[in-house]
Amino acid sequence: MKKWKIAAVGIAMAVMLTGCGGATVNGLTLPASLEIAAGESQSMELGYVFSAQELDDAAEQKAIEAAGITWTASGDAVSIGADGMLEAKESGKATVTAKTKDGKEAKCEVTVLPLIEEIGLP
Numbered sequence: 001m002k003k004w005k006i007a008a009v010g011i012a013m014a015v016m017l018t019g020c021g022g023a024t025v026n027g028l029t030l031p032a033s034l035e036i037a038a039g040e041s042q043s044m045e046l047g048y049v050f051s052a053q054e055l056d057d058a059a060e061q062k063a064i065e066a067a068g069i070t071w072t073a074s075g076d077a078v079s080i081g082a083d084g085m086l087e088a089k090e091s092g093k094a095t096v097t098a099k100t101k102d103g104k105e106a107k108c109e110v111t112v113l114p115l116i117e118e119i120g121l122p
Contacts, residue, residue: 022051022052023052023060023062023063024051024063025048025049025051025063025064025066025067025104026049026050028046028047028049028069028098028100028104028105029047030044030045030046030047030096030098030106030107030108031045031108032108032109033108033109033110033111034086034096034108034110035110035111035112035113036078036086036110036111036113037088037114037116038089038114038115039088041085041086041087041088042085043085043086044071044080044084044086044096044098046084046098046106047106048063048064050063051063067100068100069099070098070101071098072096072097072099073095073096073110075092075093075094075095076089076094077089077091077094077110077112078096078110078112084098086110088110088112090112091112091113091115092111093109093110093111093112094110094112095107095108096108096110
């Protein structure tokens with residue numbers, strides 16, 4: 001009987017935390033690699049792993065905002081905005097990192113392909 005009470009209390013607490021927006025971002029995902037042409041831009045596809053399942057949109061958004069995600073990019077080949085918008089500046093390689101304020105992160109290796117100029121035919 002005691003085990004059932006403990007289990008019931010645990011389940012009730014989990015339901016209350018989920019219902020009260022207590023869900024958090026437990027992890028981030030990005031594609032392992034990406035190729036983009038110089039001069040192009042695109043939004044990075046960031047995925048989220050939440051501490052609770054079956055969250056409604058409002059609870060997910062609250063958890064994402066609370067995670068305090070920041071973006072960084074290594075090197076000069078790309079730049080990344082605070083909203084995850086990637087801009088390919090010049091050919092080369094870079095690592096793009098999305099990181100939560102508590103240190104969870106995901107990385108994507110980006111290859112910027114050189115811009116191919118049009119060649120006129122005679």
